[in-house]
Amino acid sequence: MGKTLVYPKKESNTANRYKHRATYDLAAIHSIINSSQVLHVSFNPGPSDPFPAILPMIGQMASFDYPSAGIGEPLDCYLHGYVSSRIMNLARASEGDGLPICVAASRVDGLILSLTPNSHSYNYRSAILHGYAKLVTDEAEKLWAMEVITNSVLADRWKHSRIPPDKAEMSSTVILKVKVVDGSGKIRDGGVSDERKDTENAEVTDRVWTGVVPVWETFGQPVPSSSNKVEGVPEYVTSYVASMNAQNRDYAESAVGIPLPKEEKH
Amino acid sequence: MGKTLVYPKKESNTANRYKHRATYDLAAIHSIINSSQVLHVSFNPGPSDPFPAILPMIGQMASFDYPSAGIGEPLDCYLHGYVSSRIMNLARASEGDGLPICVAASRVDGLILSLTPNSHSYNYRSAILHGYAKLVTDEAEKLWAMEVITNSVLADRWKHSRIPPDKAEMSSTVILKVKVVDGSGKIRDGGVSDERKDTENAEVTDRVWTGVVPVWETFGQPVPSSSNKVEGVPEYVTSYVASMNAQNRDYAESAVGIPLPKEEKH
Numbered sequence: 252m253g254k255t256l257v258y259p260k261k262e263s264n265t266a267n268r269y270k271h272r273a274t275y276d277l278a279a280i281h282s283i284i285n286s287s288q289v290l291h292v293s294f295n296p297g298p299s300d301p302f303p304a305i306l307p308m309i310g311q312m313a314s315f316d317y318p319s320a321g322i323g324e325p326l327d328c329y330l331h332g333y334v335s336s337r338i339m340n341l342a343r344a345s346e347g348d349g350l351p352i353c354v355a356a357s358r359v360d361g362l363i364l365s366l367t368p369n370s371h372s373y374n375y376r377s378a379i380l381h382g383y384a385k386l387v388t389d390e391a392e393k394l395w396a397m398e399v400i401t402n403s404v405l406a407d408r409w410k411h412s413r414i415p416p417d418k419a420e421m422s423s424t425v426i427l428k429v430k431v432v433d434g435s436g437k438i439r440d441g442g443v444s445d446e447r448k449d450t451e452n453a454e455v456t457d458r459v460w461t462g463v464v465p466v467w468e469t470f471g472q473p474v475p476s477s478s479n480k481v482e483g484v485p486e487y488v489t490s491y492v493a494s495m496n497a498q499n500r501d502y503a504e505s506a507v508g509i510p511l512p513k514e515e516k517h
Numbered sequence: 518m519g520k521t522l523v524y525p526k527k528e529s530n531t532a533n534r535y536k537h538r539a540t541y542d543l544a545a546i547h548s549i550i551n552s553s554q555v556l557h558v559s560f561n562p563g564p565s566d567p568f569p570a571i572l573p574m575i576g577q578m579a580s581f582d583y584p585s586a587g588i589g590e591p592l593d594c595y596l597h598g599y600v601s602s603r604i605m606n607l608a609r610a611s612e613g614d615g616l617p618i619c620v621a622a623s624r625v626d627g628l629i630l631s632l633t634p635n636s637h638s639y640n641y642r643s644a645i646l647h648g649y650a651k652l653v654t655d656e657a658e659k660l661w662a663m664e665v666i667t668n669s670v671l672a673d674r675w676k677h678s679r680i681p682p683d684k685a686e687m688s689s690t691v692i693l694k695v696k697v698v699d700g701s702g703k704i705r706d707g708g709v710s711d712e713r714k715d716t717e718n719a720e721v722t723d724r725v726w727t728g729v730v731p732v733w734e735t736f737g738q739p740v741p742s743s744s745n746k747v748e749g750v751p752e753y754v755t756s757y758v759a760s761m762n763a764q765n766r767d768y769a770e771s772a773v774g775i776p777l778p779k780e781e782k783h
Contacts, residue, residue, distance in 0.1 A: 262562075262566075263562060263566050263568060263570065267601065267602070267603070268599050268601070268602055288625045288639070288732075289623045289625060289639075289641070291557040291559075291571060291621050291623065293557075293559040293569040293570075293571050293619065294569060295561065295569055296529060300528075300529050301617040302529060302617045302618070302619050302647040302698075303559040303560060303561055303569040303617070303618070303619050304529065304559075304619060304645075305557060305559050305571070305619045305620075305621035305645055307621065307623040307641070307643045309639075333534050335533065335534070336533070336534055337533070351567040351568045351569070352568070352569070353559065353568050353569050353570060353571045354571075355557050355571035355573065357555045357557065357573040359554045359555060359734075362670055362671055362736075364671065364674065364678075364739075364754070365678075366678060366679050367678055367679045367680075367682065367686065368663060368664075368667045368674075368675060368678050368679075368680065368682060368686075369682055369686040369689070369690060371667060371670060371674070371678075373554070373555075373670075375555075375573070377573045379570075379571055381568040397634060398634075401634045401637060404628055404637060404639075405628055405630065405730070408630065408634075408637070409634060411725060411726070412630075412631075412632060412633055412634050412637075412725055413632050413633045413715055413718075413721045413725055414633075414634065416633065416634060416635055420633065420634075420635040423635070424635060432568075442740075442742050442743065443742040443744070443745075445744075449679055450744060452679075455679045456744070456745075456746045457746055457747070458747070459677065459678055459679055459747065460677070460741070460745060460747040460750065460751050460754065461741070461742040461744065461745045461747075462739050462740050462741040462742045462745055462750070463739070463740045463742065464671070464736050464737065464738075464739045464740075464754070464758060465736070465737035465738075465740065466554075466734060466735070466736055466737070467734070467735055467737070468625075468732060468733070468734055468735070469732070469733055469734070469735040469766075470628075470730050470731070470732055471730065471731035471732070471733070471766070471769060471770060472731075473630075473728050473729070473730045474708075474728050474729045474730075474731065474773050474775055475726070475727070475728040476708050476709040476727040476728045476729070476775065477708065477775055478709070478711075478716060478722070478727065479709075479722075479726060479727045479728055480719075480722045480723055481722075481723070481724070481725065481726040481727075484726065484728070485726050488630070488726065488730070492730060500735075500737070503737060504737060507740050509740055509742065509743055
């Protein structure tokens with residue numbers, strides 16, 4: 252009955268700007284992470300380097316111990332990488348809880364074109380997680396995480412590819428498991444918002460067009476490789492492409508929150 | 518005659534995986550940054566916090582001192598933010614060179630569906646920069662950076678909005694200027710790449726469809742706000758939307774590197 256889990260608010264994850272757009276809700280944050288094709292993962296390379304590093308990685312929130320856990324329940328973040336990459340070496344060498352990292356995901360859903368440059372904005376969804384990363388050493392958990400991550404790129408792809416990975420493939424791939432300590436998200440939707448000093452100034456409103464340009468990610472028609480031997484694009488591929496296109500476009504257009512021009516409604 | 522500038526290779530920005538995809542070329546790296554709607558900016562909040570932070574921000578590479586500098590010449594990274602945000606407070610309080618930060622941008626251009634999960638990949642473009650961030654204090658440089666950043670959201674928007682920003686707007690907005698120390702990029706394009714053990718295994722190739730799904734960002738039809746008083750969508754908006762859509766789609770489809778199915782060519 253609707254008990255919503257939220258991440259604890261700490262200094263490190265608490266919004267101090269546009270608080271009304273902030274969310275600490277597990278379901279909202281996990282959904283943003285899991286629907287993002289790329290996660291940006293930050294870590295500190297070591298005491299001799301003043302700069303934090305950022306790696307683009309593929310990952311998913313899921314629970315190996317409770318595989319039926321819903322998106323709003325406590326989940327771990329699994330990240331996919333190469334055995335000898337720097338982040339994997341650091342995580343392997345880390346002591347105690349693991350390597351402290353930050354995971355971020357952001358999607359732009361629209362351009363908000365307001366009267367003044369200062370009130371310009373995006374419709375967007377963004378999320379961050381802080382947590383401690385360790386290498387997954389249990390082979391069953393690693394294989395399961397590889398399947399979850401592969402299927403996040405394209406639903407059901409794992410079982411339609413050549414599996415299981417062989418020994419060399421298993422050892423060249425490393426999965427990081429992030430125990431999440433806190434997280435937060437921000438969601439901006441809706442239309443243009445300007446201040447009265449401008450909306451009541453006819454010189455400005457007569458001249459400046461305001462509105463929203465929806466933005467979404469489109470998947471094109473699948474192109475078979477020159478070595479492909481399978482006739483026709485499989486249904487699980489075409490239906491994934493079609494459903495992502497509909498879902499992405501619907502989200503961006505609904506986020507505008509104002510009626511779309513007739514010819515464009517779908 | 519075509520002298521290409523590159524960032525110095527240091528431990529912190531040198532690829533040790535897929536080296537052939539790596540670039541240190543200023544033009545390539547700056548182009549990825551400047552064509553990204555969102556940059557992920559990482560910094561360390563302070564000694565009491567073990568986790569690096571990541572903020573999604575809007576920014577552009579440009580040169581105030583040499584405004585005619587090309588994309589392949591040394592440029593600074595300008596980031597837009599709010600006066601009292603944590604990163605701005607840290608940059609304001611930073612001593613010496615400024616706040617050490619990492620700036621990252623990534624775009625997905627296609628899903629690479631290979632025979633085995635391990636050879637799955639994305640076509641993508643990613644870039645990172647390391648540098649020292651300081652607040653822009655010169656008012657002329659700040660105003661110029663605000664214009665550059667606004668126009669990166671939608672070309673020519675600045676001069677079509679209510680400008681200049683008033684005193685309150687100027688003081689609530691802060692621009693970070695990042696003096697870049699090093700940078701690197703990675704670009705993956707082309708088709709599927711599998712190992713011979715699989716490509717020569719008919720049991721696998723007869724069963725597993727391989728190919729590329731191009732991915733690009735689409736801008737929808739502009740939706741006027743309910744308070745908009747300007748008739749029709751201005752030409753600079755519609756032409757930006759049209760050119761971005763053509764450019765994004767062309768890139769993703771060309772990146773595939775194999776002929777597209779006839780009905781889809783454009």
